[in-house]
Amino acid sequence: MEFISGVKQKEDVTISQLLAGDYIGRTVKMRGAVHNVRDMGEVVFVILRKSEGLVQCVFEGNPAGEAAPSGASGNPAGEAAPSDASGNAAGAVGEAESPAGSSLGFSDIRSLKEESAVEVTGRVVAEARAPYGFELRLSSIEILSVPDEVLPLAINKFKMHTSLEAKLALRPISLRNVRERAKFKIQEGIVRGFRDFLMSQGFTEVHTPKIVSRGAEGGSNVFKLDYFNKKAEMGQSPQFYKQTMVGVYDRVFEVAPVFRAEKHNTTRHLNEYVSLDFEMGYIDGFEEIMAMETGFLQYTMELLAKDYQKELNMLDVKLPDVSRIPAVRFDKAKELVAEKYNRKIRNPFDLEPEEELLIGRYFEEEYGSDFVFVTHYPSKKRPFYAMDDPADARFTLSFDLLFRGLEVTTGGQRIHDYKEILKKMEKRGMDPADIASYLMIFKYGMPPHGGLGIGLERLTMRLLGEQNVREASLFPRDVTRLEP
Amino acid sequence: MEFISGVKQKEDVTISQLLAGDYIGRTVKMRGAVHNVRDMGEVVFVILRKSEGLVQCVFEGNPAGEAAPSGASGNPAGEAAPSDASGNAAGAVGEAESPAGSSLGFSDIRSLKEESAVEVTGRVVAEARAPYGFELRLSSIEILSVPDEVLPLAINKFKMHTSLEAKLALRPISLRNVRERAKFKIQEGIVRGFRDFLMSQGFTEVHTPKIVSRGAEGGSNVFKLDYFNKKAEMGQSPQFYKQTMVGVYDRVFEVAPVFRAEKHNTTRHLNEYVSLDFEMGYIDGFEEIMAMETGFLQYTMELLAKDYQKELNMLDVKLPDVSRIPAVRFDKAKELVAEKYNRKIRNPFDLEPEEELLIGRYFEEEYGSDFVFVTHYPSKKRPFYAMDDPADARFTLSFDLLFRGLEVTTGGQRIHDYKEILKKMEKRGMDPADIASYLMIFKYGMPPHGGLGIGLERLTMRLLGEQNVREASLFPRDVTRLEP
Numbered sequence A, B: 001m002e003f004i005s006g007v008k009q010k011e012d013v014t015i016s017q018l019l020a021g022d023y024i025g026r027t028v029k030m031r032g033a034v035h036n037v038r039d040m041g042e043v044v045f046v047i048l049r050k051s052e053g054l055v056q057c058v059f060e061g062n063p064a065g066e067a068a069p070s071g072a073s074g075n076p077a078g079e080a081a082p083s084d085a086s087g088n089a090a091g092a093v094g095e096a097e098s099p100a101g102s103s104l105g106f107s108d109i110r111s112l113k114e115e116s117a118v119e120v121t122g123r124v125v126a127e128a129r130a131p132y133g134f135e136l137r138l139s140s141i142e143i144l145s146v147p148d149e150v151l152p153l154a155i156n157k158f159k160m161h162t163s164l165e166a167k168l169a170l171r172p173i174s175l176r177n178v179r180e181r182a183k184f185k186i187q188e189g190i191v192r193g194f195r196d197f198l199m200s201q202g203f204t205e206v207h208t209p210k211i212v213s214r215g216a217e218g219g220s221n222v223f224k225l226d227y228f229n230k231k232a233e234m235g236q237s238p239q240f241y242k243q244t245m246v247g248v249y250d251r252v253f254e255v256a257p258v259f260r261a262e263k264h265n266t267t268r269h270l271n272e273y274v275s276l277d278f279e280m281g282y283i284d285g286f287e288e289i290m291a292m293e294t295g296f297l298q299y300t301m302e303l304l305a306k307d308y309q310k311e312l313n314m315l316d317v318k319l320p321d322v323s324r325i326p327a328v329r330f331d332k333a334k335e336l337v338a339e340k341y342n343r344k345i346r347n348p349f350d351l352e353p354e355e356e357l358l359i360g361r362y363f364e365e366e367y368g369s370d371f372v373f374v375t376h377y378p379s380k381k382r383p384f385y386a387m388d389d390p391a392d393a394r395f396t397l398s399f400d401l402l403f404r405g406l407e408v409t410t411g412g413q414r415i416h417d418y419k420e421i422l423k424k425m426e427k428r429g430m431d432p433a434d435i436a437s438y439l440m441i442f443k444y445g446m447p448p449h450g451g452l453g454i455g456l457e458r459l460t461m462r463l464l465g466e467q468n469v470r471e472a473s474l475f476p477r478d479v480t481r482l483e484p
Helices: A015-020 A106-111 A164-169 A178-200 A239-249 A287-307 A309-314 A330-340 A353-367 A418-427 A432-443 A456-464 B015-020 B106-111 B164-169 B178-200 B239-249 B287-307 B309-314 B330-340 B353-367 B418-427 B432-443 B456-464
Strands: A002-004 A027-039 A043-050 A053-060 A117-126 A134-145 A224-227 A230-234 A251-259 A272-281 A325-329 A371-375 A392-396 A398-403 A406-414 A449-455 B002-004 B027-039 B043-050 B053-060 B117-126 B134-145 B224-227 B230-234 B251-259 B272-281 B325-329 B371-375 B392-396 B398-403 B406-414 B449-455
Touching: A002 B287, A027 A053, A027 A106, A027 A134, A043 A106, A043 A117, A043 A134, A053 A106, A053 A117, A178 A251, A178 A272, A178 A287, A178 A309, A178 A456, A178 B239, A224 B224, A239 A251, A239 A272, A239 A432, A239 A449, A239 B178, A251 B251, A272 A287, A272 A456, A287 A309, A287 A325, A287 A371, A287 A398, A287 A406, A287 A449, A287 B002, A325 A330, A325 A353, A330 A353, A330 A371, A353 A371, A353 A398, A353 A406, A398 A456, A406 A456, A418 A432, A449 A456, B027 B053, B027 B106, B027 B134, B043 B106, B043 B117, B043 B134, B053 B106, B053 B117, B178 B251, B178 B272, B178 B287, B178 B309, B178 B456, B239 B251, B239 B272, B239 B432, B239 B449, B272 B287, B272 B456, B287 B309, B287 B325, B287 B371, B287 B398, B287 B406, B287 B449, B325 B330, B325 B353, B330 B353, B330 B371, B353 B371, B353 B398, B353 B406, B398 B456, B406 B456, B418 B432, B449 B456
Parallel strands: A053 A134, A325 A371, B053 B134, B325 B371
Antiparallel strands: A002 B325, A027 A043, A027 A117, A043 A053, A117 A134, A224 A230, A251 A272, A272 A449, A325 B002, A371 A398, A398 A406, A406 A449, B027 B043, B027 B117, B043 B053, B117 B134, B224 B230, B251 B272, B272 B449, B371 B398, B398 B406, B406 B449
């Protein structure tokens, strides 16, 4: 009988293995995609693309490969420098075929196609101008697979200089560009930060259903589906379920997709996005929720600075200061920007996108803060489960977090008393029977609680300084886009 | 201007804070739900339910509260012992109202309702028979919120002794039972193990869309929806996207919901479940995928033993030995069980559920293993993207992992060559134009790769020794169940 006993060390090495060990002068195998081939005559540079970064490989006419002409060497990988010098668009590869399984020597290196998967064998040589300070002096290249066609997009340029439309149409390929993929590596870091921080604060991770009988926030912007002849919807938010789970674990979080059938086609909206949700019980006030979010941001910026510095540098991202975040009342914020930017308040119970931008600008200018909590949103702009301010029921104990003028979070304290939520539903003409299984939690007892939802793509977008939320979604879904 | 500067220490303490510090003899505040009230006359036990566990609180007629009658004390919380002795069903609470915000002394303790949210103040006293070895001698109870009605289910019994149907109908409440919630705490541990292990192996986490234009595996068991007048489906699997992301990050994983409109109403099927997916490039064979899964299981069992021992004990779960997992060919496995259990092989290219059970039994009996990899599934039972075995194209380089006779994983090597996948699609009468954006990755080059998908609820179910997969889903979706 054959047995599988766990992960075995592979013969080929990763970049971090190589950097962690004493490999200079030793011959190693590495695997990756042929990102770029530059033929310099006597010397051919092959840039290998691996998950962690680019590796500069040098193939010389002299098979002994002892000394590379240092003038010819340098930094053709160009990953670290924001220059386009390394770019070598499609079509530079020779025409002769080298099928998968074949092993190339110097004489047939010119047949090497970009985007081939290869295993290279070479000697590790210190080279300050190469990424990570080393290059491989190759003795052979083994072909693992070959592409069928030449790339339609020069993904091996440091910046692709192409439109968002073009990038999205070719998303499965354009994501291979090192700057494109760096964005989603940073996004990974944000999600890690969210989870790790909340775990450290006693939260439990939950998984709640996305096919639901009714949307948490009601309204018409839901995707409907037929569920075995029952009317169902795709969840707009895990709101009801995360509140339910507060009764079970006191503090919970979820990272999962949410679905909104909004017909706007803007730079800020996606029809499916990843929502970072948490909900916490036994709070003393909704300020505690803002404090928890601030803690998450503080933790996450530190994590990014520690583990994602390469990507931050590549994209020229400066992490925001989140040591303290100003909090301002909704009505006060409107007054402040009306005064400073000489603007009329048209509707005291609504916030226009331009006002959001101006509030962001105000707090940047006056307090040097990229973030601002706007609190006490009008009750009529918030869902029925929001807790009204006991001091003035026209407003709620809720907040949005703006990041450089864009709403990235909505949160607040929820009603926990059964009679109170029934009263508010009645006032809004809602039928308790429609959401009986949600109301059950209040009937049988819920602690004071509140929480928030963060739009992952919006937070990523603002952090990266992107102008369109689609730049921060691997495969964005919008009114016109259902593929790739 | 007000500023939010991060999480502040709360006045009330958690169980772990209390256990980590030197609290014996000190007076503390704790918050939680009133899990149980037991009136012993001169002494009233109040069991507080917190996320981490139960806390025994004692309220004595003597307000100085210096010495509890040790005969009356003991272990009414009963969390650790699998006995029903502590149970106190609904209705035991007195009728007098104690509204939220009020503070109770001993004289009005009998009005305390179960499932109230409270803050208790009391002195920490060592008590070996109480959970965690301490109890609180209360001086006061402050009411934070009160339920409107008495629970319809005795969730404070150690075992609820009620049907799955009844538990699911009252899921938002029944999950508050300590054994119910322990299941999902263990499930959290499995997901943590999956992510942490794969991160350590150089995988990148991705988030791919769940609204898709076509299902990865085709067929009729998809939920359809109208996407702005385009035909769309809920993703059955992140298959196409995770393969796509191998071209970007070499190794990727995703934890996300998948949707299957299967009409079976069995103990093994859910219509929405959480899929643990990974996909890895540059593999030498599909054995590497099985090795990675074995590594995940090894890591996760250690993590559970380390961080989830309380829940494992409560549910009497014995962790399986995953130091090595046998692997057997599909055809060989059929032969083995046919021989040992005197069974006819009806269809050599299919595996019946009973055969799966018998294969599980065989490897348990012969090798003492709860797990077995069944490899080389027939090509016609696998999707078009599965790589056929070069040695015999009737079979594939794929596998299932059975856990005590239940399929919990499907995986394998995928075709990476463009012409080869086109050929296989043609043979199956599929139109490449339908999935052009997926096929793009092969056209422009993909490394050899493979991966797997694990059904989180099935893995949890088998680990817990449950007989129905619904026991391992917080809010299961099945043919008849769309709520709660």
